[in-house]
Amino acid sequence: MVWVHNYLDLSLIEINKLLKEKKITPTDLVLESFERIEKDKDLNCFITLNKEEALKQAKELEDKEVDSITFGIPIAIKDNIVTKDLRTTAASKMLENFEPIYDADVIEKVKEANMIIIGKTNMDEFAMGSSNRTSYFGSVKNPWNKERVPGGSSGGNAAAVSKRMVPFALGSDTGGSIRQPASFCGIVGLKPTYGRVSRYGLIAFGSSLDQIGPMTKNVYENAVLLNTICGKSEKDLTSVDTDEDFTRLIGKSISGMKIAIPKFYVSDAIDQEVKDKLNEIIELLKKEKCTIDYVDINYIDKAVPLYQIIAMGEASSNLARFDGIRYGYSYENPKDIEDLYLKTRKIGFGDEVKRRIMIGSYLLSGKNAKAYYNKALEIRDDMRKSFLETFKNYDLVIGPNNTTVAYELDKGLDDAIKSFMDDVLTIPVNMAGLPGMSVPIGFNSENLPIGMQIIGAPFKEAKMYQLASFIEKKLNLDLNPNNKEGEKND
Numbered sequence: 124m125v126w127v128h129n130y131l132d133l134s135l136i137e138i139n140k141l142l143k144e145k146k147i148t149p150t151d152l153v154l155e156s157f158e159r160i161e162k163d164k165d166l167n168c169f170i171t172l173n174k175e176e177a178l179k180q181a182k183e184l185e186d187k188e189v190d191s192i193t194f195g196i197p198i199a200i201k202d203n204i205v206t207k208d209l210r211t212t213a214a215s216k217m218l219e220n221f222e223p224i225y226d227a228d229v230i231e232k233v234k235e236a237n238m239i240i241i242g243k244t245n246m247d248e249f250a251m252g253s254s255n256r257t258s259y260f261g262s263v264k265n266p267w268n269k270e271r272v273p274g275g276s277s278g279g280n281a282a283a284v285s286k287r288m289v290p291f292a293l294g295s296d297t298g299g300s301i302r303q304p305a306s307f308c309g310i311v312g313l314k315p316t317y318g319r320v321s322r323y324g325l326i327a328f329g330s331s332l333d334q335i336g337p338m339t340k341n342v343y344e345n346a347v348l349l350n351t352i353c354g355k356s357e358k359d360l361t362s363v364d365t366d367e368d369f370t371r372l373i374g375k376s377i378s379g380m381k382i383a384i385p386k387f388y389v390s391d392a393i394d395q396e397v398k399d400k401l402n403e404i405i406e407l408l409k410k411e412k413c414t415i416d417y418v419d420i421n422y423i424d425k426a427v428p429l430y431q432i433i434a435m436g437e438a439s440s441n442l443a444r445f446d447g448i449r450y451g452y453s454y455e456n457p458k459d460i461e462d463l464y465l466k467t468r469k470i471g472f473g474d475e476v477k478r479r480i481m482i483g484s485y486l487l488s489g490k491n492a493k494a495y496y497n498k499a500l501e502i503r504d505d506m507r508k509s510f511l512e513t514f515k516n517y518d519l520v521i522g523p524n525n526t527t528v529a530y531e532l533d534k535g536l537d538d539a540i541k542s543f544m545d546d547v548l549t550i551p552v553n554m555a556g557l558p559g560m561s562v563p564i565g566f567n568s569e570n571l572p573i574g575m576q577i578i579g580a581p582f583k584e585a586k587m588y589q590l591a592s593f594i595e596k597k598l599n600l601d602l603n604p605n606n607k608e609g610e611k612n613d
Contacts, residue, residue: 131155131287132603135192135344138290142189149181149195149239156197156241159288166264168283170202171210172242180239192347193236198291199283202243203250203326204335206230209240213326214258215248217445217452217471227324228359229293229335229352236351241289244279248473249442250295250328252276253303253545257475262532265307266604267571271529274304280338281308285604291348292338297328298430299549301336302561306574307529309563309602311345311591312338314549316581317556318363320349321356327441329434332553340602342562342591346370349584365582372589380590381414381517387423388522388548388576396567397523404521404564404575407597416517421509422502426551427544429506432486432499433554439483445471507555514580519590523548524561524574548576558584562591563602572602 130138130152141147157174177197184195200206203213205223207230212218226234233240247257255263255278263278265271266286273282277294281304284292294301296314305312313336320335327333337348346369355364384405389398405415422429447453447467454466472480486495513520525548552559558581561574575594579587 128155131159131197131290132605134341135196135290135347138196139189139192139194142195149184150178152195152197153177153181153239153241156289159286160241160283163266163286163288165269166266166282166286167245167261168263168279168286168288169199169242170212170214170245170260170279173209173240176209177239177241184237184239187237191236193238193351196238196291197241197289198233198238198293199241199244199280199289200230201246201277201280201292201294203246203295204229204293205324205326206240206243209243211243211326212259213249214246214260215471215473215476216259219259219452221451225324228321228356230324232352232354233293238291238351244277244283244292246279247276247300248476249326249438250276250297250300251438251475251479253299255279255304256532257473259473264532265529267309268529268569270532271571272307272532274307274529276300277312277338278304281305281310281312284308284310284338284340285602287340287603287605290340290344293335293348293352294338295325295333295335296553297332297434298553299546301338302524302549302559302574302576303546305338305561306524306563307572309572309574309604310338310340311342311560311562312336313345313349313560313584313587314552314558315349315353315584316558318361319353319365319558319582319584321354321359321362323356323358327437329437330441331437332430332434334553342588342595343370343373346373346588367585369585369588372585373592374596375589377408377590377593378412380408380411380519381416382408383416383418383513383517383520384522385420385423385520386417387420389417392526392547393523394527397525397527397573400565400573401523401575404594407594411593418513418517420506420513420551422506423509423551425502426506426554427547429499429503430550430554431482432495433503435479435483436486436496437483439480439487442476442480447471503554506551510555510557511580518586520578522576524576525549528567528569528571528573552578557581558587560587560591562594563600564594564598565600
């Protein structure tokens with residue numbers, strides 16, 4: 124069966140109107156979603172599809188009143204967010220056949236909002252990577268150019284949303300894993316303030332850095348999805364109580380807004396075409412009577428080595444639970460308990476994960492914990508304080524999201540350092556616990572998307588959406604790779 128309709132190309136508001144008028148049904152949306160996934164299966168966006176359950180849920184919704192903007196909307200879930208009775212692998216052999224017995228907090232919220240889970244998306248193994256090439260299930264490809272990476276670790280999400288397989292996706296961001304693929308694939312991706320969204324049910328990588336966040340094709344829909352998933356949970360003591368509508372400032376004037384750009388974000392390391400697009404945005408903002416200043420932020424240039432110490436240390440601790448005994452892959456016929464541990468972890472983990480575990484274990488051992496990890500935490504705190512001082516004088520911070528556009532799939536495969544340097548502009552946001560967003564600002568000469576990063580003070584996501592919506596409306600870009608134009612709409 125070939126599904127000929129293009130409902131998933133419509134905006135969320137348009138889809139909602141059609142559902143209310145009974146001109147389409149949730150089943151129509153689900154069928155179209157699976158048809159598109161099948162059509163572009165070579166992109167390798169999904170690890171596990173939820174077809175039978177999704178169609179069942181869609182059918183049940185047909186008899187219910189459309190009572191919200193999210194009603195009946197298909198959504199994709201990154202495969203490190205646990206879903207009851209639906210395989211959750213973290214893109215690793217270690218969890219190849221793992222079916223959780225409970226839902227993550229965000230999954231409960233998604234279901235309460237009557238969204239329909241289409242499937243679990245491909246990612247870097249245990250979210251450790253920035254290219255989606257460390258997955259046990261193979262690389263995801265960029266929908267704008269299949270010879271390029273989609274970014275990572277939430278690459279399956281970004282490619283699926285960009286290609287209009289689903290309107291919504293939930294990703295996770297530890298050092299840029301939502302924003303970088305969003306930038307590479309031409310969608311909107313937000314890492315919320317640390318604590319804004321419950322992490323309960325997220326397979327932990329770096330517990331002090333991880334955050335679940337929304338990935339969508341436009342700004343308004345991103346805010347809608349954040350409305351759905353945010354809030355305090357008794358199961359996550361780091362989560363906070365929030366009660367606000369993140370769409371409330373969308374479309375409001377940005378005149379007089381004070382904006383800072385870290386000097387580090389306009390260094391020679393940034394690709395010239397990326398700089399040129401950022402400069403175009405700066406000129407647009409100046410025309411709106413926005414103040415633009417270049418500022419220094421302490422230790423921002425040291426964020427990557429600090430991140431390596433903290434993230435690897437926390438990863439080694441979090442992944443110690445995968446021992447071949449409790450759940451997940453277990454080596455058969457070991458000689459003894461030590462052999463079980465060694466063989467399980469040697470075979471179950473990929474090279475990048477093993478590398479990070481070993482380095483992290485070293486950093487946390489004996490005197491190294493004080494010399495490296497504790498020191499990194501001190502410097503991290505100073506960086507956060509410097510950001511907060513900046514926000515006393517400025518509404519937002521902006522800059523490039525990445526140093527370059529999506530690069531070739533076979534580039535830098537053996538360069539362990541590159542995966543960290545890819546996130547040199549996004550990592551500071553996680554280190555400081557701030558909200559960060561990637562919003563598309565155009566294309567380079569090869570028609571590859573370029574994203575701009577917007578950084579806010581803690582819990583100022585609404586202000587970020589205000590600026591992002593202005594840029595989105597002003598540029599009016601065609602961000603649908605199915606059109607393959609990448610030019611302004613007429």
